[in-house]
Amino acid sequence: MSDSQDAxxxxxxxxxxxxxxxxxxxxxxxxxxKRLIKFAHCKDKTLxxxxxxxxxxxxxxxxxxxxxxxxxxxxxxxxxxxxxxxEVMVSGGNDKRLVVWQLPEMKVASKTVTDKxxxxxxxxxxxxxxxxxxxxxxxxxxxxxxxxxxxEHLLGHISSLTDMRISPSGSRLLTSDRDEKVRISNFPHxxxxxxxxxxxxxxxxxxxxxxLAEEELLLSGGADGSVRLWxxxxxxxxxxxxxxxxxxxxxxxxxxxxxxxPLAEEPKTWDRFAAGTAQATAAVSGRMRRRTNSxxxxxxxxxxxxxxxxxxxxxxxxxxxxQVSGKELKELNRVEVDxxxxxxxxxxxxxxxxxxxxxxxxxLDDRPKLEAFRVEGxxxxxxxxxxxxxxxEESKIISAFACLSEEMSTRQEESHKASGQDxxxxxFQKRRxxxxxxxxxxxxKAD
Amino acid sequence: xSGYHANSGRHFTVEVEDDTGGxxxxxxxxxxxxxxxxxxxxxxxxxxxxxxWSVLYPELCGxxxxxxxxxxxxxxxxxxxxxxxxxxxxxxxxxxxxxxxxEKVASYVDQRIKALRNENKGRFQxxxxxxxxxxxxxxxxxxxxxxxxxxxxxxxPHFKTKNHRRRIINRNSISEFAYVLKEGGFLYxxxxxxxxxxxxxxxLNAHPLFEKLDDDAEKADxxxxxxxxxxxxxxxxxxxxxxxxxxxxxxxxxxxxxxxREKK
Numbered sequence: 001m002s003d004s005q006d007a008x009x010x011x012x013x014x015x016x017x018x019x020x021x022x023x024x025x026x027x028x029x030x031x032x033x034k035r036l037i038k039f040a041h042c043k044d045k046t047l048x049x050x051x052x053x054x055x056x057x058x059x060x061x062x063x064x065x066x067x068x069x070x071x072x073x074x075x076x077x078x079x080x081x082x083x084x085x086x087e088v089m090v091s092g093g094n095d096k097r098l099v100v101w102q103l104p105e106m107k108v109a110s111k112t113v114t115d116k117x118x119x120x121x122x123x124x125x126x127x128x129x130x131x132x133x134x135x136x137x138x139x140x141x142x143x144x145x146x147x148x149x150x151x152e153h154l155l156g157h158i159s160s161l162t163d164m165r166i167s168p169s170g171s172r173l174l175t176s177d178r179d180e181k182v183r184i185s186n187f188p189h190x191x192x193x194x195x196x197x198x199x200x201x202x203x204x205x206x207x208x209x210x211x212l213a214e215e216e217l218l219l220s221g222g223a224d225g226s227v228r229l230w231x232x233x234x235x236x237x238x239x240x241x242x243x244x245x246x247x248x249x250x251x252x253x254x255x256x257x258x259x260x261x262p263l264a265e266e267p268k269t270w271d272r273f274a275a276g277t278a279q280a281t282a283a284v285s286g287r288m289r290r291r292t293n294s295x296x297x298x299x300x301x302x303x304x305x306x307x308x309x310x311x312x313x314x315x316x317x318x319x320x321x322x323q324v325s326g327k328e329l330k331e332l333n334r335v336e337v338d339x340x341x342x343x344x345x346x347x348x349x350x351x352x353x354x355x356x357x358x359x360x361x362x363x364l365d366d367r368p369k370l371e372a373f374r375v376e377g378x379x380x381x382x383x384x385x386x387x388x389x390x391x392x393e394e395s396k397i398i399s400a401f402a403c404l405s406e407e408m409s410t411r412q413e414e415s416h417k418a419s420g421q422d423x424x425x426x427x428f429q430k431r432r433x434x435x436x437x438x439x440x441x442x443x444x445k446a447d
Numbered sequence: 448x449s450g451y452h453a454n455s456g457r458h459f460t461v462e463v464e465d466d467t468g469g470x471x472x473x474x475x476x477x478x479x480x481x482x483x484x485x486x487x488x489x490x491x492x493x494x495x496x497x498x499x500w501s502v503l504y505p506e507l508c509g510x511x512x513x514x515x516x517x518x519x520x521x522x523x524x525x526x527x528x529x530x531x532x533x534x535x536x537x538x539x540x541x542x543x544x545x546x547x548x549x550e551k552v553a554s555y556v557d558q559r560i561k562a563l564r565n566e567n568k569g570r571f572q573x574x575x576x577x578x579x580x581x582x583x584x585x586x587x588x589x590x591x592x593x594x595x596x597x598x599x600x601x602x603x604p605h606f607k608t609k610n611h612r613r614r615i616i617n618r619n620s621i622s623e624f625a626y627v628l629k630e631g632g633f634l635y636x637x638x639x640x641x642x643x644x645x646x647x648x649x650x651l652n653a654h655p656l657f658e659k660l661d662d663d664a665e666k667a668d669x670x671x672x673x674x675x676x677x678x679x680x681x682x683x684x685x686x687x688x689x690x691x692x693x694x695x696x697x698x699x700x701x702x703x704x705x706x707x708r709e710k711k
Contacts, residue, residue: 281490
């Protein structure tokens, strides 16, 4: 009798677990829609690169027009990195290819094929190596002069990787994954983990690293609706900016347990707090965590001269500008955009001898296009929108933006909704096993 | 019970013994396998500062609800808790924890420990069990370099090649274990499956941060016998007259690891 009761209760337990398990997929859509838009600074000019759905588009800011490129990438380019000597650029994308380009002519120097889709590429200047992160969780390196040699395994996460950066000093490799962690590993000895940045309560979508006041800092955006500032030295959390403070749980109060969401309705009769039960694991875990209704951060960009971080948020048609200062993140401004933002870049471009800060937002509803803004630093952080159609003649830079934007919208293959139909969204989604009991009732569950 | 237990694979046979004050094993039967790569179906702490240790070690934490020192010994995949109990007895001054991914088995161990604590006043306060996925969440529980010993006894062999990345010792997880182990800390592996032993030794040898102890040092280690003979799995292997293979590794510092690499 008691045995059959146990059997029934165990089935109940597994159903509850399944519903909280499904919540784990939050943030996947943000990863899928992210697009690359980036300035590549060469020796005497700047290029603007856009990772389109099927091809890479490059505009030259000194001539004000698009550049002709050799056929190289066949799927979305997810990451581009420029060497410190500004002569070489490496790009990697969802077509499982790495391409090395000669700047500034954008001539293909060499290509190679990787095992899995490439999430991020960085360059190791000292040892002349290309370090690339694959979506499956592994990071490899190859010498830049000999891309066909066997890739050397550097490190791996027990989870999918979402982004990777190398610290400005080149001594730390930073990788973020789907398990809410950012791992700070020693570089080049990446097997030694220096620290973990633990604080996000949903997957980490993007990271940026920079030096501020002689300290190496890290910014991370997560699917839990927060942008966090960390110290690269020890992985300690310096500040958190919550996008939606209304839904915030108590932060920073140790030992206090927030109101528990009902994880399991009935405590099992044998022991309420037997270590395996949901209550027990939640009790040991301290504060409650999952906030699956929070808006996910899609992408981050950082302007070093103004210490400004710009970030775009899923389902919100605005760009958030944050002032980064040593130990703190402060909201400065919110800039509205017309369509759904999918990519962001904020950086200085040399223009007639002086540096002007431009912010570019790739937006997409049906067809992608660019929205450009001039950013002036200072306390109010004035942001002026540039009307690309009318100011085309103003300067070569603006004309470059306009050309790129036009090309983006007119290309046939680019037209589709902002829903990441190139398959990478599917990769991050959990694959459900069809033999599980109760599978059918969760199929197609919207939230 | 009839619809619930599976008879396939490495399934724990049930002895309905009256062990440890009436906690019957048969109520806690569960599948022998759990996929460690799947997203966890349970809560885990955001970071080690969030862990409420007083839930696990109430007497040790006392009124202040803080641990006197961090956990020192961890048994990863503690199963039904045999080794954990022996660790608690043999090393009363060290705090030990068992990590188990299967819910029912973790509950069994918890009940067992509670029963032991009730019957022996003041003893067994230094052992506890937590249900979590050691491959994914170990850094969420333990501060860098806080553990002194890590035990991996009779781990799931995951025989199929496509499942090899689920093995608890693989090239990525070893880095995380090195992170939570302090320099000079020890890592113990024992198994009855020769192929798994070869795999574990190969991967640990290949990892720069671990150095294998030589045979004499291994035999001299106080936990060598313990790990071979304490857990329920070990006893089952004995009964079936199988052979066991073990190894002990020491976690070395980064500087030492780099120096060794350069020597080669």
